[in-house]
Amino acid sequence: MDHENFSRLAREVYGHFTWRSAVARRHYVNRSTVYRWSIGEAPVPDRVAADLHKEAARKARTIQALVAE
Secondary structure, X not given: OOHHHHHHHHHHHXXXXXXXXXXXXXXXXXXXXXXXXXXXXXXXXXXHHHHHHHHHHHHHHHHHHHHHO
């Protein structure tokens, strides 16, 4: 996952203002590590990308279920 897609998806999943802190807490890393991933200074680990995709899919299912009600 490239840094731009990581940043966009993480913002959608965790919220525009708090996404870096949320990702850092979830993956037990420092917020500066998440910042480095987001600007492309360090690669996004595969496990983090996979988890982010999983969370996005879960959130999408939740939203779809609410819309269907």
